[in-house]
Amino acid sequence: MAQDFTPQQLTRVSKPRLYEQLVEQILGYIQSARLGPGDLLPAERDLAERLGVSRATLAQALVALEVLGVIDVQHGTGAVLVYRPSIATVIRELRAHRSRLPDIVEARSTLEVKLAGLAAVRRTEEDMLAIDASLDAMAAEIAGGDKGAHGDELFHQAVTRAAHSSVLAQLMTFIAEMILETRLESLGQPGRPEQSLASHRAIADAIRGQDAQAAQDAMQSHIDLVSDVALLK
Structure with a gap:
């Protein structure tokens, strides 16, 4: 049967x-x-x-x-x-990296937009000096033919400190290594270092002017920019 x-x-x-x-x-x-x-x-x-x-x-x-x-x-x-x-190990890690990128971007958007707004309200002149120094460092790196990754990191650290929020700063430290993944990924896109530096300057100008909403909007635009990477297309 x-x-x-x-x-x-x-x-x-x-x-x-x-x-x-x-x-x-x-x-x-x-x-x-x-x-x-x-x-x-x-x-x-x-x-x-x-x-x-x-x-x-x-x-x-x-x-x-x-x-x-x-x-x-x-x-x-x-x-x-x-x-x-091994090739198999790298491909597996590469796919895992790609799958977590959207979550990292979401976390950055949640934390860093708030931090930018707080920085605009709470920043000191010393904070602005640190933010400006990070912009100069990134510009120098790019002018020398580099991606500007170190200056990029310095900028986001300076904005975080300018917010004077210990708990949010601890959360940023917790995801710092994951943010490094998105930083390298983004700055590897053609023309991205110059674009990223320009968006950093817009954030800095809003913080300097103590305009919290403009700072938040500029940070969100920046995160939208840096999350546009070939790996997710």
Whole structure:
């Protein structure tokens, strides 16, 4: 007697995104070339030609590897290998990173918009000096060909201190490492360092003018800007 048979539900197989394919190829090259920690990867132009992609597309894959700590992209030197993981491990971590990005952006929006408003009301002249110094530091980094990540971090720290809210500051410290992921991801987008610096200046101007609503609006616009990353598209 024939048995009833219910076919298993099939699910659509997702095609790996281009940056995932590039990450796999880059890691494959690292393994085949037997590169170890401290070794340099080929120059971006050479690597892009070998892979048959634009430098802008390659840059997104390198940013992903930098966020995961696999490489360290140093201005004037290039991409330096930090450690050599398995391809499967990196792809798994990359997908986990992508899935948590929206939550990190949501947390930043909740905390930093409030902090900007408080900073506009509570800031001191000393706070403004620290905010302006962070803008100068980021501008100098960008002028030197860097992404401005350190100056970016200094700016957000200065705004947090200017809010004079110990509990919110502790919450920012708690998510600082996760924010670093979004910072590297955002500043790796073409033209983003200059755009980010300009939005920082708008936030600083509102805080200087002690306009809480303008400061909150400027911070929200900034977070909307920096959360626009290729990894989520």
